[in-house]
Amino acid sequence: MSFRFAIPSKGSLYDDTLAFFESCGLKITRPNPRRYTAGIRALPDVEVLLHRAPDIIEKVASGEIDMGVSGLDLVEEMRGDRDDLLVLYDDLGFGGAELVVAVPEAWIDVSSWHDLADLAVELHAEGRPLRIATKYPALVRRFCYANGITYFRLVDSQGSTEAAPGLGYADMVADITSTGTTLRDNQLKIVGGSLLRSQACLVGSRRSLRDNPARLNIVRTVLELVEARRRGRNYVQVTANIAGESAEDVGRRVASRPEFAGMQGPTVAPVYSGSGAGWFTVTLFVPQSRVMALVDHLRALGGGALAVVPAHYVFDAQCEAYQRLLAALHER
Missing domain, CATH: 3.40.190.10 (Periplasmic binding protein-like II)
Known part of the structure; x- marks a missing residue:
């Protein structure tokens, strides 16, 4: 196969x-x-x-x-x-980008989708539609009807869409952008929010x-x-040595702050030091955004020799995406 x-x-x-x-x-x-x-x-x-x-x-x-x-x-x-x-x-x-609508910067009175709907009515009264250059006709048509823009014509554009208004074969554009730089370079401004985040x-x-x-x-x-x-990509593994009377004592103190208790709680193991002192290694998986706050928490508990390493993979009890696929396959 x-x-x-x-x-x-x-x-x-x-x-x-x-x-x-x-x-x-x-x-x-x-x-x-x-x-x-x-x-x-x-x-x-x-x-x-x-x-x-x-x-x-x-x-x-x-x-x-x-x-x-x-x-x-x-x-x-x-x-x-x-x-x-x-x-x-x-x-x-x-591959992140947004589908947006953009009009010439000279259109100072157009700053919202409602303004576009009004403009479409005005152009219709003059005998022509609002021309929109795009390579996303289905999405743009759906957007127009949902926002009261009923008088328009879509102009197919498979390349250099941003140049369409300057070349005179469209009034405005609806196109995908990641930074907006190309739109600005062609004297266009984005109106309203994104139609789609992609x-x-x-x-x-x-x-x-x-x-x-x-x-x-x-x-x-x-x-x-x-x-x-x-x-x-969102998690790190934090390891620290902490002194305590027992593994239970150390685990209880670390987990006293639930937000720093890790995915299912800390892993605590005795450290062999040869001196007989009660030291334990604590290992936690936490969101990367909480690293410094967790380090401060462990230091306050007497933690030393802290190490932080990225978690390359974090598997859950089951793969959510695969479970969704199985459900979708049996929908009909």
Whole structure:
């Protein structure tokens, strides 16, 4: 059995995908840069295919590909009513961007979506629609109708969307941006909030995975590692030596502050020092944001020789993403 796993073929999404899966212990090896196939040594039954991000969505939805990496913006734009396209993991931690609407900076009276609706009415009275350049017609059409913008025309733009108003073939744009720099460089300003927050995600094919234990087992392995890696990035392991009468005494004092008690409480073990003194090693897993507060807490208890190391993986009792997948596969 060959399991087909597609990743973006170029650009920052390709580079970030390789780096992320390598950090998960799933290094993708490409024989040479001209090949559009690759492999994963840890998963010998997996064939990695390199495709354009939009093509990945289409092929996963049709069942030609079992699993793939793409942007959530493309998933929401292209999914429609195709329930064979499943989002297995919605945030891989890279490729972040927002879908926004932007108008020329010269439009000083337009600062909200309500203003755009009024402008669309005014232009309609003059005999023409508000022209919006975008490569996200489904999402933008949904946004317009939801915000009372009924008189508009979508202008298809698959490249250099930000230049459309300056070139005269659109009045405004709706496009994806991560920093807003390109919009500003083209004398455009963002109006209102984001239509969609997007990032790289993992998608799978319902028709390919349903009732196929071998393929599901591969997906489970990938989801376990991805979820544990993403969770691990937020945690650190803190180890300290603390003097006390017993392991119970030290554990009780450390856990007196519940926010510093770790995931399920501290692990306490005796330290062999040869002097007979009562020293114990305390090990905790805590969110990275609480490191300094925990260090101060352990120091107040007499802790010394504190060490902090990142948690590469943090596995839970079960993989939440895989459990959601199993539930989704049996929805119909």
